[in-house]
Amino acid sequence: MNATLVPAIFLFYGILSLAYAGVLIQFLSRRKDRVIAFWSSGALCVGIATIATIFRDPSNLIATYVGANGLAFIGYLLFNYALKEFLAIGASTKRILLVTTAAFFAYCFSLYFVGIFFESKYQTIFISTLVVMTSAYAGVLGYRIYKKSKINHAAILSATSFLNSFIWALRILLAASDISINAFNPSVFNSIIFVCIFLLGMFWYFNFIGLLYSQSNEAEQEALSRFEGMAKTLPCALYEYYLYPDYTSEFRYFSPSIKEIVGHSARAIMKNASLIIDRVHPEDKEYFWKVNLEAYNSGKTFFIETRMIIWDGTIKWVQLSSSPRGEDFKNVSWSGYIIDITERKTLEAAALRVDSITKENEAITLLLKEKERLVTSLLKANKTATTGALSASIAHELNQPIGASNINIQFLQKKLDNNEFSPELGKQILALLARDNDRAGNIIRSLRSIFLETREDDDFWEFNDALDSILEIIRPECRKNNITLSIQESGNLNLVASEVEIKQVLLNLLNNAIRELGDVHHSRKEILIECAVEGNLAMIAISDSGRGVPLELQDNLFELLSSEKNIGMGLGLWLCKHIITRHGGKLHYGQSDMGGAKFLIAIPILPNE
Amino acid sequence: MKSSGHIYVIDDDQSIRDSLSIALRDSGYEVMNFSGAIDFLDRAVVIGPAVILLDMQMPDLTGLELQERLNKMGRSTPIIFISGQSHPKQIVESFRKGAINFIFKPFNLGELVEAVRAAIDADSSKEYSNARSDKIKDLYASLTPREKDVCDLLVKGFLSKDVADTLNISSATVKIHKSRVMKKMRVSSMQLLVSCYIQSGIGI
Numbered sequence: 001m002n003a004t005l006v007p008a009i010f011l012f013y014g015i016l017s018l019a020y021a022g023v024l025i026q027f028l029s030r031r032k033d034r035v036i037a038f039w040s041s042g043a044l045c046v047g048i049a050t051i052a053t054i055f056r057d058p059s060n061l062i063a064t065y066v067g068a069n070g071l072a073f074i075g076y077l078l079f080n081y082a083l084k085e086f087l088a089i090g091a092s093t094k095r096i097l098l099v100t101t102a103a104f105f106a107y108c109f110s111l112y113f114v115g116i117f118f119e120s121k122y123q124t125i126f127i128s129t130l131v132v133m134t135s136a137y138a139g140v141l142g143y144r145i146y147k148k149s150k151i152n153h154a155a156i157l158s159a160t161s162f163l164n165s166f167i168w169a170l171r172i173l174l175a176a177s178d179i180s181i182n183a184f185n186p187s188v189f190n191s192i193i194f195v196c197i198f199l200l201g202m203f204w205y206f207n208f209i210g211l212l213y214s215q216s217n218e219a220e221q222e223a224l225s226r227f228e229g230m231a232k233t234l235p236c237a238l239y240e241y242y243l244y245p246d247y248t249s250e251f252r253y254f255s256p257s258i259k260e261i262v263g264h265s266a267r268a269i270m271k272n273a274s275l276i277i278d279r280v281h282p283e284d285k286e287y288f289w290k291v292n293l294e295a296y297n298s299g300k301t302f303f304i305e306t307r308m309i310i311w312d313g314t315i316k317w318v319q320l321s322s323s324p325r326g327e328d329f330k331n332v333s334w335s336g337y338i339i340d341i342t343e344r345k346t347l348e349a350a351a352l353r354v355d356s357i358t359k360e361n362e363a364i365t366l367l368l369k370e371k372e373r374l375v376t377s378l379l380k381a382n383k384t385a386t387t388g389a390l391s392a393s394i395a396h397e398l399n400q401p402i403g404a405s406n407i408n409i410q411f412l413q414k415k416l417d418n419n420e421f422s423p424e425l426g427k428q429i430l431a432l433l434a435r436d437n438d439r440a441g442n443i444i445r446s447l448r449s450i451f452l453e454t455r456e457d458d459d460f461w462e463f464n465d466a467l468d469s470i471l472e473i474i475r476p477e478c479r480k481n482n483i484t485l486s487i488q489e490s491g492n493l494n495l496v497a498s499e500v501e502i503k504q505v506l507l508n509l510l511n512n513a514i515r516e517l518g519d520v521h522h523s524r525k526e527i528l529i530e531c532a533v534e535g536n537l538a539m540i541a542i543s544d545s546g547r548g549v550p551l552e553l554q555d556n557l558f559e560l561l562s563s564e565k566n567i568g569m570g571l572g573l574w575l576c577k578h579i580i581t582r583h584g585g586k587l588h589y590g591q592s593d594m595g596g597a598k599f600l601i602a603i604p605i606l607p608n609e
Numbered sequence: 610m611k612s613s614g615h616i617y618v619i620d621d622d623q624s625i626r627d628s629l630s631i632a633l634r635d636s637g638y639e640v641m642n643f644s645g646a647i648d649f650l651d652r653a654v655v656i657g658p659a660v661i662l663l664d665m666q667m668p669d670l671t672g673l674e675l676q677e678r679l680n681k682m683g684r685s686t687p688i689i690f691i692s693g694q695s696h697p698k699q700i701v702e703s704f705r706k707g708a709i710n711f712i713f714k715p716f717n718l719g720e721l722v723e724a725v726r727a728a729i730d731a732d733s734s735k736e737y738s739n740a741r742s743d744k745i746k747d748l749y750a751s752l753t754p755r756e757k758d759v760c761d762l763l764v765k766g767f768l769s770k771d772v773a774d775t776l777n778i779s780s781a782t783v784k785i786h787k788s789r790v791m792k793k794m795r796v797s798s799m800q801l802l803v804s805c806y807i808q809s810g811i812g813i
Contacts, residue, residue, distance in 0.1 A: 392694070396666065399693040403714035404624035410718035411632040428631070436624045479621070482668040 003186040009198045010054050010183075017047030020205050034090065038082035039208060045075030053183065066115075069127055070108040074100050076134040083141035083157075086215075087148065124175040124182075128168045135165040145211070149218065153210035160203045167196050231255035236339035237266075241322055243296055243334075249273040252333055261318065261340050263311045281307035281315065295322075299329035305341065317345040375578060382575050383450055383504060386511045390477050397476035398443055401436035408432050446472040450503055460606075463493035463502070463538065467529070470506045474514060481518040483525040490531040493538050494606040497583040502603075505579055505587075508572040509542045509599050516546035516596065526594060533605065537585075540601040543592030557589050614729035615659035619643045619675070620691065621667045625714075629662065629721075636722050638729075646670035650678070655686050658732035660709075660725055665692035665699060673699060676706050685735070687728040691716070738808070745809035748794050756793070759786040763799065764806050 024040035027033070049072035056065050077100055084090045091099075107130070115123050142158030145151070174189055183194070231238055237258035242250045251273050254266035264275045280288045284306045295302035303321045310316055322336025387394070412429050415421045446469040471485065478485055495502060510527065517525045522545060530541040549557060558577040576599075580587045585603030592598035616638045618629050626642045633640050643649040647669050649661075665672040672690055679686070687709040690700075700711055709731065710724045752760060755776075762772045769787065773780040796802045805811075 396693050399714055400622040401624050403693065403716060404622070404628040406715035407625075407628040407632050407718055407721075410716075411628070411635065414718065415635075432624070432627055432631075439624070479668060480666065 003184070005191050006184050006186075006194045007054050009194050010050050013198050013201055014047050014050035014054070016202070016205075017043045017050060021047055034093075035082050035085045036212070038078045038085060038090075038096075042075045042078030042082060043205070045071045045078060049075060066108045066111050069111060070104050073107045073130060073134070074104050076131065076138070077103055080134060080138050080141060083138060083145065086145055086211075087141065120182075121175045121178065125172050128172045128175065131168045132165045132172070135161045135168065139165065149215065151211055151214040151218065153207045153214055156207045157204065157211060160200050160207065164197065164200045164204070167193055167200065232257060234337075236337040237261055238335070238337050239322075240325075240333045240335055242332075243292070245330075247293075249277050251276070258338065261316070261338065262308065276308075279308045279310070281309055283307075295334075296330065299324055302334065302336065305345075316340055316342045318342075375575075378575060379501075379504065379579075382508065382572055386504075386507050386572065387447060387450060387473070389511055389515070390473060393477035393480050394443060394447065394473060396480070398440055401439040405433055405436045408436075442472050443476075446470065450500070450507065452500060460494060461499040463495055463531070463540075464489050466499055466503050467506060467531075470503055470510065473507070474510050477514050477518075478527070481514065481525065483514060483517050483527055486526060486528045488528070488530045488532075490533055490538075493531065493533070495538055495583075496604045496606055497579070497585070501579045501583075505576045505601065506540075506542075508576050512572065513542060513544035513546065513597070516544055519546075522546065524594070528592070528594065534602075536605055536607070537602045538605050540603070541598055542601075543594060543598040544596040545592070545594035546596035548591060548595065548597045549589060554589060558587065613637055613639070614725075614732070615639045615641065615656050616725060617641050617643065617649065617653060617655070617659060617661045617686075619646060619649050619661060619667070619672075620664040621645055622664070625664070625691075632718055633722070633725065636725075638725065646672075646675040646678075649675070655684065657686070657736050658729045659686050660728035660732065661686055661688045662725075663688050663690050665690055665695050665703075673702055673706070676703060676708065680706060687732050689724055689728055742809040745794075745805045746811065749809075749811055752790060752793055756786050756790050759783060760790045760794070760802070763787065763790070764803055 021040045021043035024036050024043065027036050028040065049068045049070075052068035052071070053065075056068060081090060081096055090096075111123060111126060114126050139158045139161030142154050142161055146154035146158055171193055174193070179187065179189060183190070232255075234255075234257065237260075238253070238255040239251050239258070240253035242252055244250070251270050254269045256266050258269060258276075259265050262269075262276060262279065269275050288304060288306050291304045292302060294300075301321060301323050303319075305317065305319045308316050308318055317340070318338055319341045320336060320338045322334040324332050324334050326332040408429050412421075412426070415425065449469055450473075467487070467489070471487070475485065477483075510529075513527045517527070524545045526545045528541075528543045530539075530543070532539045558573050560574040577587045580601055580603060583603060585601060588600045588602075590598045590600060616633050618626055618633075618640060620626050620629075620642075621644055626644075630640045630642055641653065643653065645667050663672045663675065670678075672692070676688055679688075688703075688707070689710040689712060690703050690708055691712050691714060692699075693714040695711075695713075703711060709728050712721060712724060749757070749760075758776060759772055762775060763769075767775065769780055769783045773783045776783070791797070791802070794802060794805060796805060
């Protein structure tokens with residue numbers, strides 16, 4: 001073989017390495033990448049080392065031989081660091097510098113001392129062994145890269161490295177068997193070896209480029225697909241917005257999901273921004289532009305929740321936000337998102353309604369409570385009013401027995417003074433006094449029972465006794481007005497309701513009848529009270545011979561304060577109905593046989609134990 | 610001082626009627642009870658001297674209405690109103706229509722008895738004077754026409770001589786007529802004759 005072949009290969013490889021390193025370094029200025037940095041440094045070292053080897057001078061062994069080989073070794077180390085960096089398991093720059101510097105000196109000293117104490121073949125063996133090791137490690141790293149990234153170039157790099165190891169292992173063999181020690185040995189074996197090394201080296205370089213390209217491509221693809229995937233699946237649409245100085249808008253990018261929101265495709269919007277901008281609700285437009293220009297002029301984040309009218313007329317609530325992509329916010333695009341918040345707004349409105357309904361409910365509850373309190377007061381007032389209306393006759397009625405007793409007592413006194421007292425007379429007078437006293441007492445008792453709030457035996461009382469008590473109070477008034485009272489009692493009746501309240505109802509209804517009969521001159525003045533039992537209901541009817549209730553007032557008879565004519569009566573009837581209904585009964589109005597009014601109470605009876 | 614007389618109690622309240630009856634009967638009066646105005650008008654035969662004890666508030670006719678009726682009927686029995694509660698107007702009206710007294714319940718028995726006594730006395734003196742005036746009228750009716758002329762003129766204040774001139778008779782005739790008149794009229798002096806005239810209201 002030509003003796004100049006191997007040196008020529010070395011030269012070529014060296015120049016190639018340098019050129020390669022130069023190109024890679026160009027990349028670095030664009031993209032700061034540690035992988036490229038180390039790799040290019042490695043290529044640089046290898047290039048310098050390879051060329052230096054050609055010009056090695058036996059007289060200056062250290063500089064050329066030792067130095068060159070040391071540099072080459074550093075180069076391989078740097079390649080490995082690059083691969084490690086690729087795997088993201090690299091070390092810090094400081095450490096790497098430290099290690100490589102230390103390794104360089106260690107290598108050089110070792111090679112020098114091997115050369116001094118041993119034959120030159122051992123130097124070759126030393127060099128080759130180290131290359132085998134670093135290459136093998138590179139192969140391992142390459143394989144790991146392939147496993148991780150599935151890039152084919154990594155596999156090839158790995159294979160290349162292992163082959164390189166193998167070839168250099170052959171060199172160890174050749175050197176050990178004294179066939180070829182010197183790199184520039186013109187033997188066939190040597191030539192073949194170095195041609196292979198050279199080819200592998202080229203492979204090594206170009207596959208790295210391929211790896212880089214694939215990786216960036218991968219990364220790019222991954223980023224793109226990730227972005228596209230996100231753009232499709234995110235619940236919002238992403239956009240890139242630019243506002244010209246004349247305030248025209250442009251969407252430089254819109255993600256596809258905008259179609260779901262506004263019905264127009266992203267492409268259409270990118271061609272014509274007014275499909276979005278002009279769709280802002282007329283009432284919200286002014287505010288929208290105010291916020292938009294504020295953001296534009298200040299560079300602060302744009303944020304707005306606003307309504308849009310979709311092409312089919314529906315109104316949607318959307319939230320938009322964007323930020324400038326650079327410091328020069330007026331001259332850059334703004335990146336933003338738009339999201340459909342109609343549902344949230346609807347829910348918010350619904351929540352507000354629920355809130356206000358709850359508040360209304362609370363207010364209504366308070367009103368109902370107040371109503372109850374008012375009704376209680378009305379009941380009390382009604383008691384006073386009805387008994388007040390009868391008070392004149394009641395007072396008169398009380399006056400009679402008291403006045404009579406007065407005379408009787410004075411008469412008795414006179415008799416005693418004149419010593420004309422006799423037991424018979426005494427008996428007679430006493431009888432009268434007792435009778436009149438009872439009479440007064442009954443009226444007072446009946447009155448008191450109307451006003452008593454609670455009784456201990458409220459559950460169990462006789463209806464007829466209650467009725468008698470009421471009649472006691474109204475009889476004077478009836479007598480005064482010449483009204484006849486007729487009562488049809490039934491047997492023992494125990495009602496569900498409270499005694500005081502039923503007495504109040506009876507008093508009210510009877511008072512009304514008396515008012516009516518006393519008001520106008522009637523030929524016949526009669527009040528009829530009938531009691532009967534039907535099933536589990538007590539039917540109590542109070543009829544009078546008056547004029548009855550006019551037809552037009554009958555419908556609203558029991559409404560609160562409905563009758564303009566007689567407010568007291570209107571109130572009383574409402575209270576009666578309220579009391580009866582509250583106890584599960586009914587109060588009706590009808591026409592009596594006597595031509596006047598008839599009020600019929602139907603109220604449940606207490607079941608017999 | 611007890612004087613007999615009739616008391617008519619008109620009150621719708623049993624207790625009042627009972628107590629009044631006992632007390633007033635014991636004072637020596639005849640007491641009759643009525644439960645109302647109609648009852649009184651139907652049944653009562655008033656024997657004087659009498660007084661009516663009348664309640665104001667009654668179901669059929671009120672006290673005032675009964676008083677009005679009695680006035681119309683020409684009945685002059687004195688009325689004492691007894692009442693538990695009366696409007697001032699009613700009280701004034703009752704007096705205007707001639708009530709003799711108004712007493713409020715509850716009564717003072719002594720006061721009531723005194724009022725009754727005064728009323729009975731008033732009634733009896735009225736009765737007496739009524740009887741007297743009737744008697745005088747009868748006596749006057751028994752005079753002859755010529756005697757009536759003389760009597761009238763004498764009462765007017767004419768002297769005997771003037772009477773003779775006026776009637777164109779002799780003064781002796783006048784003297785005879787005068788003594789006949791005095792005898793028939795049962796008076797002993799001119800003054801008494803004049804008082805008879807005034808009492809009975811003859812010829813004035």
